[in-house]
Amino acid sequence: MTSVKPLHLVNSILPLHYDLQLELCPSKVNFKATEIIDFKPGTQGEGLLQRFELHSRDLVILSATLNDDIAVKVSYDKENQLALFNLDQPVDVLTMERIQLTLKYIGKIKTIKTREDETSGVFKTNFMNQETGLSDNFVVATHCQPSYARSIFPCVDEPSWKTTFQLSIKTLQKYEVVSNVGQLSSVADDNQDYKTVRFGVTPLMSTSVFGFVLGDLEHSTSQATMTHSSRRIPISVYSPMNIGDSIFCLDIVQKYLPLLEEYFKADYPLDKLDFVLLPFLTDMAMENFGMIFVQMNHLLLPPSMLADAKTREQVQQLVVHELVHQWMGNFISFESWEYLWFNEAFATWCACVLLEHTGDIPNYWTSSEYLQNQVENTMRTDAKIETLSISAISKKNTTSLTSQTHDFFDPHSYMKGIAILRSMQVCIGDELFRSALQEIFQEARFHAKPIKPIDIFVRMGVLLKSENIAHFFTSLCQTPGLPVVSVEIVKSESAITTRLTQHRLLTAKQKNLEDVPYHVPLLIQLPDGKIDQKNVLLTDRSTTLNYPIVVCNHDAQGFYRVSYESMECYDQINKEVALGKLSAIDLVKVFSDLSFFVEHSAKNIHMVGLYSLLKNLASNEMDLEKNKEYWAGLCEGLKILDLPKLKSLKYNCASSEILDFKAGILKPLANKINRMNFKNPDQYQLEVMSQLKTLKKN
Ligand SMILES: [Zn+2]
Structure with missing residues (x-):
């Protein structure tokens, strides 16, 4: 990978505005262009300008003039995709009223014929005219992200720099022509075959989201x-x-x-x-x-x-x-491709918030699509010792000059990013989170220049008067892996206390592991059904509460696992299940965390707990016809009984004499279900019935 110093740090002048005039006909392999760039003196404070550079790939610059009358010599550094501009004499840009470079150049139109051809710069595709049956219809479009604007016009092609743009295109009269903003004018040539379309001036934006399209479009x-x-x-x-x-x-x-x-x-x-x-x-x-x-x-x-x-x-x-x-x-926008994961995660998070709110995708955040398919899988990846932190992964994937966007898009960081945003939204509160975002959108400094994601959360912390917000975000981005919070409820004669302890969760024990405490959103559900407002975040290794709890990570909206490590925890959960007061998601989550522990780091208490939870669900006192919501949890719990790992654990268990899953759970459960009258069994009921059949055989 080549790493080059960003141009905005190299040049003593920086672009403010690009005016582009293109002449483009799809039957040709090249396009002609005139570009006028307005510059301002750079941040280096140097007044004298004799040379500067612009990104440029596969462009042939025919002429270059500064302020209409100063000739500029052009050479190329092809390896680094640069055009180098040299003046005979240095000029003092600090005393100039304007700094304007006019370029005439020729660029390439790439032909894209199959799905495998990578779209970049200006590219064309021909397709069938449905009336004539001939493949002479054309569409010409652009693809600038991440660094292909430089194949369309010489520019500072970096996400860290924003400018305005204005585009004119001369092309065939019959084509539709579209760009970032609306058209100002469309003027036909004298012979009527061609037209020149002029678009308005764009707001400040980065080169990667510039574009146009023209062709036979409906x-x-x-x-x-x-x-x-x-x-x-x-x-x-x-x-x-x-x-x-x-x-x-x-x-x-x-x-x-x-x-x-x-x-x-x-x-x-x-x-x-x-x-x-x-x-x-x-x-x-x-x-x-x-x-x-x-x-x-x-x-x-x-x-x-x-x-x-x-x-x-x-x-x-x-x-x-x-x-x-x-x-x-x-x-x-963001100042580096390093933050692509956040940009993408934010877009999906926000889309899902709105889609859930309107009811177009009801209960998205508690759906199995989100919790089981996305979060659960992401947590499993994160529990592997070799998985790096989000910031380590994204720094590793820095741009090489031939990168496509997918080269530095990391799906794991993206998924984890969505879960981080969701847990912050829940922990801070939907209304507060949103009102802080609204303030941030109003502040000019957030859109006048590209930012880092952390800037958003530092500002949010100031607005909402909580330093924890920025720390929370940083902790989840910079610390590899995810936490496991162990919960112990201790009853003594005089009091009931709950001890919470956090460690890094791993699939296997590691020696000399760096085990930095995370910022864990506790989301504790109390026995009265309310969410604990006193202890919201665990930032230390451990803490002791002088009251009992039902579950941590209520509705599984935080990115971590919970290990319940005293019998009182399971008694408490069973009590809530019997009353129908535990949420369906919470029961599923207790079992899916147990499933992970059984596979990787089971303690006796997990086996005893699993047994007691399933026994409670199988018992005649538990009315599964009335409490239909618990079938999903039951299903998740029975899956654990099918894990090969369980068998070896069962017999090592100190209290193995009581852990007869067949006699204690499967039999009574099957009998209970046989007595039920299913008219329209749902997906989970069907699955439980088939699980019982399989488990009975083993
Ligand atoms: Zn996107």
């Missing part, structure tokens, strides 16, 4: 009525074909664009929003500012496919995720 258009800013924002979907099948996408934009503005209490930063569907697109979707590109097959959905609820949910998640980026990722 479109459908509507408006989003913004309640927060009292505006009507034009919204469109463009597609090379079958535009009628994209109507669901347009509906989602129409519904969620206003909701997001309302959520952040921050105006949508642009004058329009488009989705553009492309035949091929590396990374599936690209959130260009105001013009989101998505690979066609993800959003062209005939009614037969939309009949499937899961498909609809996936499309809603995708579209709203891309919309969130318009605020977080584009309007507020």
Whole structure:
């Protein structure tokens, strides 16, 4: 990997604004361009300018002039993708009224024919004209993320630098032309074959979300009525074909664009929003500012496919995720690709918060899709000694000059990031968390310059008067792995106390392990059903509460496991289950944590606890017809009995004489279920019945 010093630290002038005038015809392999860059003196404080550099890849610069009359010599450092600019005489930029570089150059149009071709810079795809049957329809589009803007125009192509842009494109009259902001004018040439489209000036943004598209595109258009800013924002979907099948996408934009503005209490930063569907697109979707590109097959959905609820949910998640980026990722942007995980995690977290709130994806955060498929798997990865912290992983994946976005996207950090954001939202409180975000969106320093994610949480901590917020975020990003909190309830004659102790959770014991305490959101449920407001966060190794608790990590919204290590804990949980007062999720979570301990680090108490929980569920006193919500937990618990590891543990257990799972649990449970009358058994009831059959055989 080549690492190069960022240009904003090398140059004594820095770009403020790019004016780009392109001439582009899809039948050609090159495009022609004029670029006018306005600069300001750089942060180095040097007045004299004789040489500077811009990122440039595969561009042939024909001429370069500073302030109309100073000739500039151009050479290239191809290895580092740079164009080098040299003046004969140094000029004092501090005394100049303007610093304006005019370039004339030629760039390449890449041809993309298959899914395997990586889309980057300016690329074209031809496709079939459905009327003539000839493959002479074209779409030309751009892909700048992470560092391909430099294949379109010489620039400072770094996420740490934001500028404004204005684009003009001359192309065939018949083509649709779309860019980040709306068109100012479209003027036909004298011979009527060509037209020149001029777009407005963009807000400050990074080069990676710049873009345009032109070609034989169909479109459908509507408006989003913004309640927060009292505006009507034009919204469109463009597609090379079958535009009628994209109507669901347009509906989602129409519904969620206003909701997001309302959520952040921050105006949508642009004058329009488009989705553009492309035949091929590396990374599936690209959130260009105001013009989101998505690979066609993800959003062209005939009614037969939309009949499937899961498909609809996936499309809603995708579209709203891309919309969130318009605020977080584009309007507020991050100074390094190191923070891609946070940008992506935030977009998904926020999309799911809204989708749950509207009821489009009900109970998302307590769904098995989220808790079992995502969080549980991420915790399992994190419990391996070789898994690094989020910040260590993202530093390792720094940009090489040939990186694509997926090269430094780490799915584990992304999933963990979503869980971190969710646990912070629950721990801080939905309303407070949101109001702090709203304040942050109002503050100019968060969008005038790229930021680091921690800046958000430091500011949130100041606004909400809690230093713990920033520490919490840092702890989860910089410390590898995840915690396990052990809970012991101790009864004495005079009092009941609960001792909580945390350690790093691992699949296997390690010598000389660095075991730094985490910031653990306790989310304690008390016997009266309320959530403990006194002890919210565990930051020390251990703490003792002078009262009993029912569970930690209520509804599994924190990213950690809980090990209940005294019989009183299980008695307490059983009592709540019998009363129907424990949440269904809590029971599932107790069993899924137990499952991990049985596989990796079981103590006697886990075996005894498991036995007592299942025995309670199997007993005749426990009415499973009335308390239907516990079948999911029962199912999770029975899964443990099928673990090969359990057999060896059972016989090592000190109190093995009482742990006869067959006689003590499976038999009474089967008898109880046989007496029940199932009209429409649900997924968990069916699964329990099949589990019982399998377990009886073993
Ligand atoms: Zn994204």
